[in-house]
Amino acid sequence: MERGHFDGLFLADTLGVSDVHGGCTDAAIRYATGTPRHDPMLLVPAMAAVTEHLGFGITGNLTYEAPYLFARRLSTLDHLTNGRMGWNIVTGYMQAAAQAMGAGAIKGHDTRYDVAEEFMALMYQLWEGSWEDGSVVLDHANDTFADPTRVHRIHHDGTYWKLDAIHMVEPSPQRTPVLYQAGSSGRGRDFAAGHAECVFLTGKTVPMVAPVIADIKARAVARGRASDDVLCFSLATVVVAETDALAELKLVDFQRYVSVAGALSILSTNSGIDFSTYRPDDELPRIRGDAGVHSIVDAFTVGDPSKIWTVRGIAEASALGGRGPLFVGSPQTVADGLIDWVTQTGSDGLNLSAATCPGCFTDFVDLVVPELQARSRYKTEYQPGTLREKLRGGAGAHLPASHPAEHARRGERASHSAKAAERAFSTE
């Protein structure tokens, strides 16, 4: 990926073995769908050691993380990677995760976002407000690592957490890691517009993706942020070979390995619909009458309404390409398709999923990247600096002033300088 100048590597994560398909965990275990899942954070240091520029977007589920420990782990990783960390903020959608974590029933959708708002406020305090810029003085002559008057205790007495502590780690290159999010509901889009710097979206067609991107950016502007403060990355899968004919053959080969049962297991987990209760050739409208319309199913039916979708049909369609478009062809064909897609959807970039790993990424780097570079549609070298500086064209390693995290810094600093002024006055 670094050879191909990818901005970052995204590691998804869920907790708990899914038991939606067939009401048990068999399918998830048999087909290895979401199981096993290793801790994304622990995978980063090994990859960071052999790369210099590649960013790492790890998924962290704030519903189950202890804020103080989570902030410390991310700060540690941001130090280890020289500022290449991103955090995909998720609240979790799986009942199995709630049970695994001893939380009983999963919290309601909007409550999860209430929790998320409080968690973020706490993270900003720890990452931005606890240690001032310049607090680490490394003054050998005066036997001083950091100036205690510039390191602040965070007091938080909220609905979901209480905390009274100084952040355990001195400021990392980015302080707050680059914030990724993928909310699609109204509440999710508002959260993205308020907090996210990068948003992941899915959708098989331009009409499904373009309005969502426009809406998220408009919501961000309404909150006083610039539309470019929120970069939108839509999902895409590429199957490429030297010629169109060879790429079609490669696709046919890939299709031989598709597991319809495995795909249904993933779809069941993601949608909450138990697809094992339907026959493969059942039409989807039957399902849509059941436990409510789910956006996962809509991704297919709304995306291509001219088609009669069957259970087997969405399993096959999602097995290669997931909930995003599939681009198949020569480098020229794929480049044409990707440029059209990005232009028409208003995407700032792509979240490239792989039909095979690492084969699809190697193919992309070897064949598509040079073609895009030749058309001046892809960078030829990395920007220096942190992940945030690379993504934002060198605008700065820290969150911009228009981001709500700035309040955590200003507030802390204002009260600190007021105290310092008081002290200076009384000393006089």
Ligand SMILES: Cc1cc2nc3c(=O)[nH]c(=O)nc-3n(C[C@H](O)[C@H](O)[C@H](O)COP(=O)(O)O)c2cc1C
């Ligand atoms: C590309 C993409 C990746 C996602 N990755 C994860 C993930 O790793 N873990 C997770 O729990 N949720 C993940 N989600 C789900 C989102 O966090 C979110 O719950 C979902 O998009 C529904 O949005 P809503 O909560 O606003 O309804 C992902 C969503 C998308 C589109």
